[in-house]
Amino acid sequence: MHSRPAQPAVESYLKINFKVIVHSSYKTEDYYWGVEPNAACFQVLQFMPPVRRLKLLDLGCGEGKDAVFFARNGYEVTALDVSDAGLRKTQQLADKAGVQIHIVKADILDYRLDTYYDVVFSSGVLHYIKPEHRSDIFDNYKRFTRPNGIHVLNVFVDKPFIAPPPEKEPYAFPWHSGELLTHYRDWRIQDSAEIIFDCCSSGIPHRHAMTTLVAQKVSPSSLAAAADSLQK
Numbered sequence: 001m002h003s004r005p006a007q008p009a010v011e012s013y014l015k016i017n018f019k020v021i022v023h024s025s026y027k028t029e030d031y032y033w034g035v036e037p038n039a040a041c042f043q044v045l046q047f048m049p050p051v052r053r054l055k056l057l058d059l060g061c062g063e064g065k066d067a068v069f070f071a072r073n074g075y076e077v078t079a080l081d082v083s084d085a086g087l088r089k090t091q092q093l094a095d096k097a098g099v100q101i102h103i104v105k106a107d108i109l110d111y112r113l114d115t116y117y118d119v120v121f122s123s124g125v126l127h128y129i130k131p132e133h134r135s136d137i138f139d140n141y142k143r144f145t146r147p148n149g150i151h152v153l154n155v156f157v158d159k160p161f162i163a164p165p166p167e168k169e170p171y172a173f174p175w176h177s178g179e180l181l182t183h184y185r186d187w188r189i190q191d192s193a194e195i196i197f198d199c200c201s202s203g204i205p206h207r208h209a210m211t212t213l214v215a216q217k218v219s220p221s222s223l224a225a226a227a228d229s230l231q232k
C-alpha cells in the first residue's frame, strides 16, 4: 500500500469549505459524527461475518466510530483518512476500546491499494472522487479485493427534487442514480437501495439522497451459473 501527502488542492479545499466545519469539529473533544456505528456496518457483519481473521479497509474513516466497531468485532482494520485530527481521534477511540487499528493518512484521490482486503467499506466519502477518476480508482479497489470479498459502500446522489446541501463543497461531486452499480457489473450485488434521509450536519436541517451497496467479488463461472439458473 502506498500513499502520498494530500494534494494542495485538497488541503486548500479543507481550509475553505464545509470540511473546515468538520475538521475544526474533529479538533474538539466531542465526536462530530458520534461514536455509534453506521447502519451499514451491520451489513458487513451480515454478509462477511468475522468467522476468521478478515482484513477490512475503512476509506475516509472520519473519527473512527465504524473502524473501532469493526476492530471490536474481530476484523483486522485499516482506517484511512486525509484528516490528522480525525485520525488522532480514531486512535483515541481505539485505545479507549482496547483494540488495535492500522491508521493511514492518505488522500483517496491519489491513494491506490497494493495489498488485498476481504472488506472495503466507505461511508459518506466517495463523492470526493471526480467522475472521470472513478473507474480507475474502483478498478484498483476491486482488483485488491480477495475472492468472495465484499464492498460495502454508500455515495451521495443527485436528485432533482432535493435542494443542494447548505454547505458549499466545491470539491464534492454527487453521483448519479445507479452510477455506483455500473462499477460492479461483474460482481454479485447482494444488496442495494436508494435512500433519502434528513441531516443536520451543519446545524441547518436538509436532506440527502444516497445509494447504498453491498457487492461481492465472485468468480465469472459462478456468476454465469447464477445467470443460467435465472433463465431456467
Ligand SMILES: C[S@@+](CC[C@H](N)C(=O)[O-])C[C@H]1O[C@@H](n2cnc3c(N)ncnc32)[C@H](O)[C@@H]1O
Binding pocket: 010, 033, 038, 059, 060, 061, 062, 063, 064, 065, 066, 080, 081, 082, 083, 086, 106, 107, 108, 109, 122, 123, 124, 125, 128
Ligand atoms: C462525511 S465524513 C464521513 C466520516 C466517516 N466515514 C463516518 O461515516 O463517520 C467524510 C470524511 O472523508 C474524509 N475525506 C474527504 N476527502 C478525502 C480524501 N480526498 N481522502 C481521504 N479522506 C477524505 C474527511 O476527512 C472526512 O473524515
